Structures are given as C-alpha cells and as structure tokens.
C-alpha cells in the first residue's frame with residue numbers, strides 16, 4: 635500500500651507561505667484577524683448595491699490574507715464566504731441583465747403590435763378612399779384630373795391625399811383653395 639501524497643494546505647493553495655512567518659508575527663496577524671468586524675453575507679432577498687459587494691469583498695480579502703499568513707483554521711470559512719459572495723452577486727448581475735432584455739423584448743412586442751395596428755388602419759383608410767373617391771395610383775394616392783376632380787362625379791380632393799410629390803402644409807393649403815374654386819365652379823354648373 636502506498637501513502638497518498640499530503641494534501642496541500644489551503645494557505646499554500648492561495649500562495650501564502652506560513653513557514654516564513656515568525657511566531658511573533660503570527661500572533662500579531664491573529665490579533666489583527668480577531669479585530670476584523672464579522673462578515674455578514676447578504677441573503678439577496680433584495681438586490682445589493684455594487685458598493686456593498688465591493689466592501690464585503692475587501693473585508694473578506696483582508697481577513698483571508700491574515701488567516702492564510704497566520705495558518706488559521708478560519709481560512710476555510712472565509713474562502714467559502716468568498717465563493718458565496720461571488721456566486722450570489724454574479725447571479726444577481728445575470729438576473730438584472732435578463733430582466734433588462736425581457737423589458738426590451740416587451741417594449742418591442744408593444745411597438746410591433748402598434749405597427750401592425752397602424753398597418754391595419756392604413757389598409758382600412760385605403761379601402762375607404764377607394765370607396766369614397768374611386769381610383770388610386772400605385773402608391774395609394776387619389777388620382778385626380780381636370781384640377782382636383784376624382785373619377786367620382788362631384789368629388790374633389792386636395793392635399794396629401796392626392797399629392798405624393800410635395801407633401802407640405804403650405805402646398806396642401808394651396809391645393810385646398812384651388813379645389814374649393816373648382817368645386818364652386820362645378821356647383822355653379824349644376825344650376
């Protein structure tokens with residue numbers, strides 16, 4: 635039967651050479667370790683601030699260094715706390731990122747629904763225009779002839795409903811005046 639090799643101490647795993655530490659120094663390191671405030675890990679029932687995470691990380695790092703150099707048994711607990719802190723905070727960060735992505739997806743879904751609704755409105759509007767005024771061009775603008783007259787007798791249009799070129803308030807207003815004159819002339823012709 636062969637002896638299994640001695641397992642490395644936790645202190646040596648994190649690079650601390652306890653053999654170099656003098657007894658007097660070890661006593662001093664232990665005193666410092668005893669003076670450290672107790673480490674209270676968050677339970678993450680609510681998110682913790684990054685500054686709180688940093689404070690805890692520094693606190694654990696200080697105690698870990700002291701315990702490792704002094705060869706103190708508390709090192710085991712401290713390393714476990716270190717892992718718990720890192721895992722808990724990492725989970726919180728990942729959850730935050732997932733929430734952000736979910737929020738963006740929800741916004742996109744709403745925007746998508748609104749766009750579809752807008753598309754449906756546009757189609758209804760096109761149908762209405764065809765029913766009310768008849769012929770439309772390929773882009774969906776009302777076809778006019780003889781100065782703002784549509785292919786429906788007595789129906790005149792003006793503005794963006796027929797103008798795919800200028801699409802300006804001022805031109806629409808001008809077309810409105812012209813169409814009104816044409817309509818007046820058409821009405822006079824009825825008399």
Ligand SMILES: Cc1cc2nc3c(=O)[nH]c(=O)nc-3n(C[C@H](O)[C@H](O)[C@H](O)COP(=O)(O)OP(=O)(O)OC[C@H]3O[C@@H](n4cnc5c(N)ncnc54)[C@H](O)[C@@H]3O)c2cc1C
Nearest residue numbers: 759762792793794795796800801802803804805806807810
């Ligand atoms: C964001 C934006 C910025 C613009 N900025 C400028 C600018 O700086 N300068 C400029 O000159 N032009 C600008 N324009 C363009 C200008 O607004 C339009 O060219 C102009 O409003 C067209 O006038 P219109 O009377 O033809 O149509 P609209 O102003 O669209 O009027 C049509 C009206 O008919 C109503 N209507 C529709 N369907 C029905 C129905 N079935 N029954 C009853 N009412 C109905 C609508 O509610 C609307 O009030 C801008 C346009 C947009 C969208």
